[in-house]
Amino acid sequence: MTVAPAPWTDPASVPLIRFDGVSKRFGDVVAVDRVDLAIHKGEFFSLLGASGCGKTTLLRMLAGFEAPSDGRILIDGADVTAVPPYERPVNMMFQSYALFPHMTVAGNIAFGLKQDGLARPVIAAKVKAVLDLVQMGKFADRKPHQLSGGQRQRVALARCLAKEPKVLLLDEPLGALDKKLRQQTQLELVNIQDRVGVTFVMVTHDQEEAMTMSSRIGVMNAGRIQQVGTPVEIYEYPQSRYVADFIGAANMFEGTVSSASSAGVVVACPELAHDLTTAHADPLAGGHPVTVMVRPEKMSIGRDAPADGFNWARGTVADIAYLGDVSIYHVRLDSGRKVEALQANLRHTERHKLTWDDPVFLSWHPADALVLTR
Amino acid sequence: MTGRLGRFLVGLPPYLWLALFFLAPFAIVLKISLSQPDAGIPPYLPLWDAAAEAGRQWRGTFDNYARLAEDGLYLAAYLNSIRIAGIATLACLLIGYPAAYAIARAPTAWRNSLLLLVALPFWTSFLIRVYAWIGILKTEGLLNALLLWLGVIAEPLQILQTDLAVIIGMTYSYLPFMVLPLYATLEKMDLSLLEAAADLGCRPFKAFLAVTLPLSMPGIIAGSLLVFIPAVGEFVIPDLLGGTDTLMIGKILWSEFFDNRDWPVASAVAVAMLVLLVAPIMIVQNARAGAEDKAGGKGRR
Ligand SMILES: Nc1ncnc2c1ncn2[C@@H]1O[C@H](COP(=O)(O)OP(=O)(O)OP(=O)(O)O)[C@@H](O)[C@H]1O
Ligand SMILES: [Mg+2]
Numbered sequence: 001m002t003v004a005p006a007p008w009t010d011p012a013s014v015p016l017i018r019f020d021g022v023s024k025r026f027g028d029v030v031a032v033d034r035v036d037l038a039i040h041k042g043e044f045f046s047l048l049g050a051s052g053c054g055k056t057t058l059l060r061m062l063a064g065f066e067a068p069s070d071g072r073i074l075i076d077g078a079d080v081t082a083v084p085p086y087e088r089p090v091n092m093m094f095q096s097y098a099l100f101p102h103m104t105v106a107g108n109i110a111f112g113l114k115q116d117g118l119a120r121p122v123i124a125a126k127v128k129a130v131l132d133l134v135q136m137g138k139f140a141d142r143k144p145h146q147l148s149g150g151q152r153q154r155v156a157l158a159r160c161l162a163k164e165p166k167v168l169l170l171d172e173p174l175g176a177l178d179k180k181l182r183q184q185t186q187l188e189l190v191n192i193q194d195r196v197g198v199t200f201v202m203v204t205h206d207q208e209e210a211m212t213m214s215s216r217i218g219v220m221n222a223g224r225i226q227q228v229g230t231p232v233e234i235y236e237y238p239q240s241r242y243v244a245d246f247i248g249a250a251n252m253f254e255g256t257v258s259s260a261s262s263a264g265v266v267v268a269c270p271e272l273a274h275d276l277t278t279a280h281a282d283p284l285a286g287g288h289p290v291t292v293m294v295r296p297e298k299m300s301i302g303r304d305a306p307a308d309g310f311n312w313a314r315g316t317v318a319d320i321a322y323l324g325d326v327s328i329y330h331v332r333l334d335s336g337r338k339v340e341a342l343q344a345n346l347r348h349t350e351r352h353k354l355t356w357d358d359p360v361f362l363s364w365h366p367a368d369a370l371v372l373t374r
Numbered sequence: 375m376t377g378r379l380g381r382f383l384v385g386l387p388p389y390l391w392l393a394l395f396f397l398a399p400f401a402i403v404l405k406i407s408l409s410q411p412d413a414g415i416p417p418y419l420p421l422w423d424a425a426a427e428a429g430r431q432w433r434g435t436f437d438n439y440a441r442l443a444e445d446g447l448y449l450a451a452y453l454n455s456i457r458i459a460g461i462a463t464l465a466c467l468l469i470g471y472p473a474a475y476a477i478a479r480a481p482t483a484w485r486n487s488l489l490l491l492v493a494l495p496f497w498t499s500f501l502i503r504v505y506a507w508i509g510i511l512k513t514e515g516l517l518n519a520l521l522l523w524l525g526v527i528a529e530p531l532q533i534l535q536t537d538l539a540v541i542i543g544m545t546y547s548y549l550p551f552m553v554l555p556l557y558a559t560l561e562k563m564d565l566s567l568l569e570a571a572a573d574l575g576c577r578p579f580k581a582f583l584a585v586t587l588p589l590s591m592p593g594i595i596a597g598s599l600l601v602f603i604p605a606v607g608e609f610v611i612p613d614l615l616g617g618t619d620t621l622m623i624g625k626i627l628w629s630e631f632f633d634n635r636d637w638p639v640a641s642a643v644a645v646a647m648l649v650l651l652v653a654p655i656m657i658v659q660n661a662r663a664g665a666e667d668k669a670g671g672k673g674r675r
Contacts, residue, residue: 102588
């Protein structure tokens with residue numbers, strides 16, 4: 001079986017959506033700052049970032065509710081920067097759902113189709129089809145206030161899907177749902193996207209959600225896109241301290257480059273007694289300040305010194321968080337700083353079970369350490 | 375037990391208020407409307423003749439109501455009042471809706487000031503403001519002077535002492551009662567609904583008709599009732615701005631009461647107005663609310 005190359009890796013592929021140096025200022029506030037972004041057909045693209053970083057603003061500019069202060073937005077090759085929302089081939093699912101309270105479920109869904117001037121029987125058939133798609137067929141005659149939060153969310157989704165847009169925009173679509181329903185709906189959304197093949201652009205500040213659902217993620221901070229990549233790229237190869245810290249947990253060691261070769265960069269770390277070796281091949285000059293990042297699950301914890309070739313650090317167990325399947329060990333280094341190591345609890349009873357104040361070695365393979373320069 | 379008593383006591387004041395200021399006066403008016411006129415003070419006879427030999431005797435009568443039905447004047451006055459009040463209500467709606475809409479969509483910092491401007495006329499006596507309209511509408515008044523100066527008309531128009539003057543006066547006087555409830559519904563409307571409409575391909579004006587207008591219906595109904603009901607019974611405006619032939623039920627009531635000193639017929643006019651006008655409106659409103667409850671209840675089960 002051959003897997004088609006991802007469109008974003010193919011330089012010949014024309015993106016469906018392009019942000020071209022787009023900025024948005026509200027008075028003195030720069031909500032979106034010189035964003036360049038390309039999203040391809042069929043993608044499930046997530047915008048992830050802390051509250052207030054400009055995700056909603058970016059999405060609203062794509063929908064046409066806000067005009068960019070600078071830059072251009074292209075959809076399918078056409079410049080839509082000045083096109084009003086009612087003429088754009090995109091549909092948005094609002095965080096509040098924005099269902100029309102005076103219309104039934106069927107009326108809400110038919111509303112968008114009527115604007116296209118479709119014939120009545122065609123509209124009725126489409127309404128039925130999308131309601132079945134989101135399993136809401138039985139509720140066609142209800143008013144929105146007679147539905148639960150999860151049901152409303154489905155209707156809002158159906159209302160957008162009925163229009164068969166080129167792009168579906170979702171602003172924290174699952175924000176109002178409880179955890180269980182949320183996970184279930186995440187899978188459903190991905191399934192629906194698979195079936196209808198529409199390009200999804202979703203805003204979320206839940207990284208787990210972004211990781212499970214997306215083909216690619218754009219991490220935003222203070223109006224800027226920090227990094228764009230697949231969930232694996234974002235997690236395993238963050239390009240900046242911000243992204244490393246924002247996605248998952250990260251242990252950071254500050255230091256300076258002591259030597260760099262094709263085998264990897266060696267970093268002198270004043271906090272540790274020895275140099276850290278990495279597999280990061282980057283021709284950095286000696287003395288360059290860098291950060292070495294290691295994910296907690298990539299660190300082994302034990303009483304014995306590690307084998308040669310591994311990086312290590314020494315400390316004492318300060319805290320253990322037992323989560324059932326895994327335990328998180330908070331280890332106080334000799335420098336006084338705490339780092340985290342995550343171990344799977346593979347056996348019921350471990351002979352050499354670690355406990356508080358035990359002296360321990362943390363060790364990790366050079367390939368699992370990342371050198372960050374930003 | 376104390377909980378129930380407490381709830382009862384808390385719920386009591388509004389009912390006491392209604393009983394004291396609405397039901398009691400209405401009962402008195404109802405009583406007078408059933409009495410026989412008399413030349414004395416008060417100008418009607420008590421319902422029960424205490425002086426009768428065979429104990430107390432019922433002396434109430436429906437003659438006053440019969441007179442309303444027999445004399446076409448009263449019916450004509452009712453219909454004309456409804457017509458004039460209806461036109462004034464429509465005019466208030468046509469002027470008040472855009473005004474309320476503009477205030478509700480104005481920057482938040484301005485809204486209170488704009489609302490204050492709407493309520494500003496209340497700081498001057500109602501009577502003085504209606505008198506001011508005489509100065510504007512009379513043949514040699516400001517409006518005619520302006521129209522003559524603009525060359526729109528060659529001869530001054532006779533506006534004062536016509537139904538038109540009454541309608542203008544009512545529209546002016548009752549406009550705030552239309553604007554305020556409309557503002558209240560428009561202001562609390564979720565604007566993301568309009569964005570959703572635009573997103574689904576709906577142009578702004580169509581979105582107004584399909585979303586804003588139906589959602590502001592409660593405000594339209596409340597404002598229209600607040601204007602229409604008092605306008606039907608209005609006396610001062612038709613008396614000052616209308617002509618002698620402007621037939622309105624408020625004027626009839628006044629002349630029965632003060633000119634003819636026929637309190638029973640005046641009271642009958644008042645009671646009939648209430649029953650003919652307010653009762654149907656209340657029944658319709660109740661039916662509407664009931665229907666909505668039912669629709670809601672069916673889904674919630
Ligand atoms: N209409 C507006 N007027 C002024 N400032 C605004 C406006 N809309 C957004 N902002 C500001 O722009 C910045 C970005 O807002 P935005 O809503 O895009 O954030 P967000 O990433 O969606 O946050 P959240 O996760 O909390 O929804 C914020 O500082 C916000 O205060
Ligand atoms: Mg947001």
